[in-house]
Amino acid sequence: MAASQSGRGSAPLDTFPRLLLNHAAVRGDRPATREKYLGIWQTWSWSQVAEEVRAIACGLAELGFKRGDNLALIGDNRPRLYWSMCAAQMLGGVPVPMYQDAVATEMAFVLTDGAIRFAIVEDQEQVDKLLEIKEQCPGLQHILYDDPRGMRHYTQTSLQGLDEVIAMGKIHDTNQPDFIPGEIAKGRAEDVAVMLYTSGTTGKPKGVCQTHETFIAAAQSGVGFDHLTDQEDILSYLPMAWVGDHLFSYAQAMVAGFTINCPESGDTVMTDLREIGPTYYFAPPRVFENLLTTVMIRMEDAGALKRGMFHYFMAVAKRCGADILDGKQTVSGSDRLLYALGNVMIYGPLRNVLGMSRIRVAYTAGAAIGPDLFRFYRSIGVNLKQLYAATETCAAVCLQPDREIKFDSVGKPAPGVEVKISDGGEVLVRGKLLLKEYYKRPDATAEVIDADGWFHTGDAGFFDEDGHLKIIDRAKDVGKLSNAAIFAPNYIENKLKFFPHIKEAVCFGHDRDMVCAFINIDMGAVGNWAERRGLPYSGYTDLAGKPEVLELIRECVEQVNADLSHDAMVAETQIHRFLVLHKELDPDDDELTRTRQVRRRFVGEKYAVLIDALYSGNATQFIETQVKFEDGRTGKVAADLKICDVKTFPVMKKAA
Amino acid sequence: MSGRKIGEVILDLKNISLSFGGVKALQDISFNVLEHEIRAIIGPNGAGKSSMLNVINGVYTPQQGEIIFRGQHHANMDSYGAAKAGLARTFQNIALFKGMSVLDNIMTGRNLKMKANMLQQAFWFGPAQREELEHRAKVEEIIDFLEIQHIRKTPVGRLPYGLQKRVDLARALAMEPQILLLDEPMAGMNVEEKQDMCRFILDVNDQFGTTVVLIEHDMGVVMDISDRVVVLDYGKKIGDGTPDEVRANPDVISAYLGASH
Numbered sequence A: 001m002a003a004s005q006s007g008r009g010s011a012p013l014d015t016f017p018r019l020l021l022n023h024a025a026v027r028g029d030r031p032a033t034r035e036k037y038l039g040i041w042q043t044w045s046w047s048q049v050a051e052e053v054r055a056i057a058c059g060l061a062e063l064g065f066k067r068g069d070n071l072a073l074i075g076d077n078r079p080r081l082y083w084s085m086c087a088a089q090m091l092g093g094v095p096v097p098m099y100q101d102a103v104a105t106e107m108a109f110v111l112t113d114g115a116i117r118f119a120i121v122e123d124q125e126q127v128d129k130l131l132e133i134k135e136q137c138p139g140l141q142h143i144l145y146d147d148p149r150g151m152r153h154y155t156q157t158s159l160q161g162l163d164e165v166i167a168m169g170k171i172h173d174t175n176q177p178d179f180i181p182g183e184i185a186k187g188r189a190e191d192v193a194v195m196l197y198t199s200g201t202t203g204k205p206k207g208v209c210q211t212h213e214t215f216i217a218a219a220q221s222g223v224g225f226d227h228l229t230d231q232e233d234i235l236s237y238l239p240m241a242w243v244g245d246h247l248f249s250y251a252q253a254m255v256a257g258f259t260i261n262c263p264e265s266g267d268t269v270m271t272d273l274r275e276i277g278p279t280y281y282f283a284p285p286r287v288f289e290n291l292l293t294t295v296m297i298r299m300e301d302a303g304a305l306k307r308g309m310f311h312y313f314m315a316v317a318k319r320c321g322a323d324i325l326d327g328k329q330t331v332s333g334s335d336r337l338l339y340a341l342g343n344v345m346i347y348g349p350l351r352n353v354l355g356m357s358r359i360r361v362a363y364t365a366g367a368a369i370g371p372d373l374f375r376f377y378r379s380i381g382v383n384l385k386q387l388y389a390a391t392e393t394c395a396a397v398c399l400q401p402d403r404e405i406k407f408d409s410v411g412k413p414a415p416g417v418e419v420k421i422s423d424g425g426e427v428l429v430r431g432k433l434l435l436k437e438y439y440k441r442p443d444a445t446a447e448v449i450d451a452d453g454w455f456h457t458g459d460a461g462f463f464d465e466d467g468h469l470k471i472i473d474r475a476k477d478v479g480k481l482s483n484a485a486i487f488a489p490n491y492i493e494n495k496l497k498f499f500p501h502i503k504e505a506v507c508f509g510h511d512r513d514m515v516c517a518f519i520n521i522d523m524g525a526v527g528n529w530a531e532r533r534g535l536p537y538s539g540y541t542d543l544a545g546k547p548e549v550l551e552l553i554r555e556c557v558e559q560v561n562a563d564l565s566h567d568a569m570v571a572e573t574q575i576h577r578f579l580v581l582h583k584e585l586d587p588d589d590d591e592l593t594r595t596r597q598v599r600r601r602f603v604g605e606k607y608a609v610l611i612d613a614l615y616s617g618n619a620t621q622f623i624e625t626q627v628k629f630e631d632g633r634t635g636k637v638a639a640d641l642k643i644c645d646v647k648t649f650p651v652m653k654k655a656a
Numbered sequence B: 001m002s003g004r005k006i007g008e009v010i011l012d013l014k015n016i017s018l019s020f021g022g023v024k025a026l027q028d029i030s031f032n033v034l035e036h037e038i039r040a041i042i043g044p045n046g047a048g049k050s051s052m053l054n055v056i057n058g059v060y061t062p063q064q065g066e067i068i069f070r071g072q073h074h075a076n077m078d079s080y081g082a083a084k085a086g087l088a089r090t091f092q093n094i095a096l097f098k099g100m101s102v103l104d105n106i107m108t109g110r111n112l113k114m115k116a117n118m119l120q121q122a123f124w125f126g127p128a129q130r131e132e133l134e135h136r137a138k139v140e141e142i143i144d145f146l147e148i149q150h151i152r153k154t155p156v157g158r159l160p161y162g163l164q165k166r167v168d169l170a171r172a173l174a175m176e177p178q179i180l181l182l183d184e185p186m187a188g189m190n191v192e193e194k195q196d197m198c199r200f201i202l203d204v205n206d207q208f209g210t211t212v213v214l215i216e217h218d219m220g221v222v223m224d225i226s227d228r229v230v231v232l233d234y235g236k237k238i239g240d241g242t243p244d245e246v247r248a249n250p251d252v253i254s255a256y257l258g259a260s261h
Helices: A016-026 A046-063 A079-090 A104-113 A124-132 A162-175 A179-186 A212-225 A243-256 A266-276 A285-300 A304-325 A333-353 A371-379 A442-448 A489-497 A523-532 A540-545 A547-565 A600-606 A608-616 B049-056 B079-084 B102-108 B118-123 B127-145 B161-174 B191-208 B219-225 B243-248 B250-257
Strands: A031-037 A040-045 A070-074 A094-098 A118-121 A142-145 A159-161 A192-197 A207-211 A233-235 A259-262 A280-283 A361-364 A384-388 A417-421 A426-431 A455-463 A469-474 A502-508 A515-521 A575-580 A620-628 A634-645 B009-020 B023-034 B038-042 B064-069 B072-074 B087-090 B179-183 B211-215 B228-233 B236-241
Touching: A016 A046, A016 A079, A016 A179, A016 A212, A016 A243, A031 A046, A031 A079, A031 A266, A040 A046, A046 A079, A046 A162, A046 A179, A070 A079, A070 A104, A079 A094, A079 A118, A079 A179, A079 A192, A079 A243, A079 A259, A094 A104, A104 A124, A118 A124, A124 A142, A142 A162, A159 A162, A162 A179, A192 A212, A192 A243, A207 A212, A212 A243, A233 A243, A233 A266, A233 A280, A243 A259, A243 A280, A280 A285, A285 A304, A285 A371, A285 A523, A304 A333, A304 A371, A371 A384, A371 A489, A417 A455, A442 A455, A469 A489, A489 A502, A489 A515, A489 A547, A502 A600, A515 A523, A515 A540, A515 A547, A515 A608, A523 A540, A523 A547, A540 A547, A540 A634, A547 A575, A547 A634, A575 A608, A600 A608, A608 A620, A608 A634, B009 B049, B009 B211, B023 B049, B023 B064, B023 B211, B023 B228, B023 B236, B038 B049, B038 B191, B038 B219, B049 B179, B049 B211, B079 B087, B087 B161, B102 B127, B102 B161, B118 B127, B127 B161, B127 B191, B161 B179, B161 B191, B191 B211, B191 B219, B219 B243, B228 B243, B228 B250, B236 B243, B236 B250, B243 B250
Parallel strands: A031 A259, A070 A094, A070 A118, A094 A192, A118 A142, A142 A159, A233 A259, A280 A361, A361 A384, A515 A575, B038 B211, B038 B228, B087 B179, B179 B211
Antiparallel strands: A031 A040, A192 A207, A417 A426, A426 A455, A455 A469, A502 A515, A575 A634, A620 A634, B009 B023, B009 B064, B064 B072, B228 B236
């Protein structure tokens, strides 16, 4: 990171605003931000971005934004929202990015908890949400919107367009040119840089306060680890409120000086990905799953010749692709030849379709990735690696070094991070990258950080013989069957989710005599499958209840059982019975977190009657569920669910 | 509807009668459309709603009556002239070019505004090239407005019905019309698609000040978004007024619920 230390003059580059000014001076003409607008990629250079940020900061100051204030940011990945983050930091304030798809009541909680006075939002939709809850959040005084469309008739005095604020800021800046440099000079590395709310798998979200120092250190460690330069291109499309996006699209971009690209809209990500061809890529496992599902659907619709070639070469890749990527010498010459041929005919074009032709390093994190899924991407030559992280650690606790990739581990501790396993099997972390505190929650802070400075992650794991960390599951999720066999639900669920037809799965088994599962079908994949069979259906609930679909899912579950029976550790936890849920699990109904992780306990309580049915041997069960729409209205979904029994396999001895 | 100013009469239909042989599709119908308003035409099946729209943009020639558009009197409109004068429409059963991409379909809406000759367009040189870039920029604005960026390059035939309807609207908008005629814009849509469509119609009206004349079956939609409503039944006008007035009109109630003599 020569760049980040070699600033002009004496001031150390220890806050984000200082990093920004340094980039504007050192690589002022390099692209910093791109956004596709009206079909054309618009580019802003580092010096332009620095000016924009400065104008936003001045405008905010003019409105009364002060050191220590919190600024809520709500919207899709828009350049001006990223810039506003830095603008808030310039003034010594704290940006609080929030999930843009959250329903109004969830937002009310964060706005009150975070003592928010200022909010910058993307568009009319978000403005409407905030106006709806304004009564509950008396502290909220200013709402600024990026996109003025549809906003002409709003007369509320608390509303203002970001354009006007920027114009105001520019005047302010001309009148008081010393104001911003003075504010930046007041910034200290140990100031809180950002507040990210936890996804709340375990309860109400908590605001995690991270300082400039920790986040810059975390970013530097990642940048150094993967040798990132200012030439990288990344696509910023993950929720800005997620620590992963903040690390990759903000902190690392600010440290390394590379380019972030904002997609045109949420629906165009696939096209934008292809157009940009990022060199560095980060996504939660769910995105990789969805990509794979789209590929599989399209392959099934392809002609017989193409399909045959695809399956043949995918088998080749499965056999030797990952080893070739790791540079192992054990691969035979004929396999290498076949793989090279496959690379020209299948893997190359496939990477191109996925927008992964230029990728040097891709990461996944946020949830455990299924080994099969992981292997798929590595075998077609995408250098996909896992990292292990939490909001509280600015991401990146453990990283997989190049050429030392194991499918079932998350790699070695990142530089400057200490990791150990507690006596109870919980993963503990210590280092510079830990959170400063939970916002206004000293009790919760004390709960997770012990007297010696170890952060308790709540994940169960162990180190293998090579010093790689293996995560089994969330510590509180790992349970035991009544016959004392270890039950790790996530492990089984990931196996299920590898099938394109299965979108989500929730397994139960703690203190029970067998494992049962809820399944969500993937509407796209199963819909396509049904259409090709001429199977009519009206919607999700109808499709999920079709006997043919249940049969399809049963086959998938049986394959998982066959797979589990090979491994003595988990052979006891084969799935005996399952049902396909009548609705998709949805964060709007609190069943998933905003990062799309299952809230296991909540689902268990909500559908207790279904669990009872699974374990009582009933063949069907009636259920009616309330569903919430994003605008706050509710509806009802009801269905008679069939419960299917699945064949299980005898435990097999591991082949010698 | 606060900021939008309803203006003068932009389109006035006087005593329009249209018959096909013995079938009297429209009998002595008069109503007007004010600038910037949303005007709905409703009525049971076969009431003459689509015929009315066809008279307005010149597909049918009425036997009697007069159409006054922007102060100019016409015995009948001709389709080309109507389009040139700023009347655009969408169709009940979508009439898009199925094999062409969304982008190309919307571009056809700009056709009347292109000045380059065929030779220049064929070789794409000089003014033709410059012109196309300008039109493309306009089309991109509409794509952004209707939020269809993700299907820009998709052939229309592959799209679901709701999106095709949106593309149909996009093409009509590409003409930058003064009056937009929408023939059942929400037929066959699910609730969510209807909500989107309503929002787009209101936005178009609000943002560009486009006058909208629409035919619609969904009463909820009509009553929600329109400023004034004309009710037709068996080719006759039986009601005209604000949604509330129309709702209270006994003739309308009996036409919709069946008369009780």
